[in-house]
Amino acid sequence: MFVNGELGTYHVRVKGDGKVTVLLECGMMHTLHQWKYLQEELSKYAKVITYDRLGYGKSGIWTTERSTEQQAFECYDMLLALNIKSPLIAVGHSLGAYIVFQLSRLFPNAIQSMILLDPTHPTLEEHEQKFYDKLLYQFAIMMKNANQFNLTKVIPNKLINKILKTAPDNQLEMISAVKSYKHWKTVVSEWKNLNYSNLRIKDALKINMNIPLLVLTASNQSGLQLNLKKKKELLHKVEKYHIEYCETTNQGNRQTLEGHTHSTIYGNNEENAKSIGQIIKKQIELLN
Template identity: 30%
Template sequence: MILNINNHKVHVQLSGNPTEMPPVVVVTGTGSWSYEWELVQEELSKHTQVLTYDRPGYGWSDASADGFSIDETIMDLKAILDETNIDEPVILVGHSQGGIYTRLFADKYPDRVAGLILVDTRNEFFSKEVPDFTEKFFATQSQAMNKLLSKIGVVRLVGENILPESLPEFISREKHVNVHWDSDFFTVLDQEINQILTSEEMVAKTKPLGDKPVTIITPDTNHSSATSFGFSAEEEAEINNHWRDAQQQLTNLSTNSEFVLIPDSSHAVMYDQPEAIVESVIRMGKGLELVSP
């Protein structure tokens, strides 16, 4: 469905039926869209309502006339819940940068959140622990060339060939390029990347979550690809250790936290081990059923 949210059109996919488990809402990472979560949504919708959506400029959603905004991202999520009549507290599943948005939302609207599933999320710890890597990483993330290539049609011509081989079979390369990779996408992607460090500063100021359930999911393998930025294999290993340490620190967000290491997975856990996400959500949802009035 397409909703009119804060003066822009947002694509929302709502499936499943209300049950005793809380509804589940997926907040995707930077540059990601709802289509990538089809396997997770399909399985979870057998147990409860599941909502995925595309942030403005991604997937089937129009870009906001005002460009990407962290505050608007949080406002949009609340408006989506209101428009879809999801009034009860939800389990928020945040992947990568989406984990920061879920935490900011939970801080602003604590009564709307039953629990958090943080899937290999960015946080306020990692960037500060590895400043050299952080600087080199963000120096390579400009989308200026991709924006130009998309405007003159080159991305649509060759896009399917430059997508990573690791894309799962259920992802249509044609759909990914023609729907997701348009000129708005690269503009918004650039804007969002430029505000990631700001969002990390914001989330560092959020309040503790008390005993609200939080599950942190992260791969047990190294995946920073730091060697591609000029770091040695030894330095890459150390950087990956810092990433995992930062994930471990997220257990301090709540007195009711769980830390789950996933084998044989890249950062894209929803591709490589979707069942691990599904199992964690159901486990949390069943626990919340037990304490419901």
């Protein structure tokens, strides 16, 4: 369905019912289809909201640059339009963790519990991820330019599916995203504003709040072919960064999920969604 807020029009999917509402906030470049399996799993226990941020999927266009602070304002705008009355758990993956973390600081009464799935962190972005981020930013610019001149129209859909290894029920959405100027314009803006977003999160980390906060860290922190020693060193650093989120509340907890990567920790298939869903279910039960 479509929801009209003060800041834009949002494509929203609501599934399930219950005394608790769960908001799932996408990572960079993703649409609400990222949450297909986890939303289905969690809808057994709660009302679950997924949505496309402005500029993504079927949501409307944006007029203000894509800092995560601005996107937190828009997330709140969407929640107001939905008129949510029940206790709200906000779950954010990757860059989406920035958005829900800012949401909790900008609107302290908006959410009652927070879960961050392998969250982005300012220090991680400024050091360990810096080179990788530059490559992705340049790739996003290339895709934006290619779509501006309709160059992606000639790419066979079968080739896109093969490269992305997309599940059959998400193929149309992924093809649409790859061949969308609006999509890549949004991605480029998010990358352009990442330094600003990092600074704002540094400020937000100084504000303490007394709400439950759970951080889940993926044990496999690199898609690169690092040796075992370097992988352990990187994981140790990421765990240290993630603990900083937990230290902003006296109800903060963190755990490392063995066998998970940054791309599986949000429940990218039925099996992973079930295991992640059981962890989130415990947080739902605390608010019931």
